[in-house]
Amino acid sequence: MESAVPPSKISALSSREFVGITADNPDCKIELKTFHSEIINDHDALKKEQDTYQEIAPIRKIDNTIIQGNYLQIKQDIQNIIN
Template sequence: MIADNPDCKIELKAFHAEILNDHHAIEKEVNGYKELPLIRKIDNAIVHYNYLDIKKDMAHIIQTEMEKLLSNPGLMHLIIKKKL
């Protein structure tokens, strides 16, 4: 199988379907696109802070749920204990 541009036909290919596009209309639409406005600048420090904050939140959720399971005898069977 090979890939090609829709406007460049290749006879010997495994996939023979054809998609009909109006390339001029698509180009006109693309040329009319406007750039998205910048809402705020994101740098690596912000991303790293968010990562650590999410990681902390997840650890808190896990700890809370484990405490619920361990304190309820009816739910203790859901805990899988690793054999060392």
């Protein structure tokens, strides 16, 4: 199906544009299967919403020692299962 939306069409898209193809069922035919559209954002509303965002409080501090310990424990658990 690559020829239905050729690479030249995809490479010519501008930011926020998208193309696609959808499939239908024999009992539920879709007349328009290909589409080309653009996402339009209300940047003022998005900015207002983002201004109300709050930082997520950290649950716990993780460092490389904890990650390495978890990694080694998982490796050991797998080795125990294999044996």
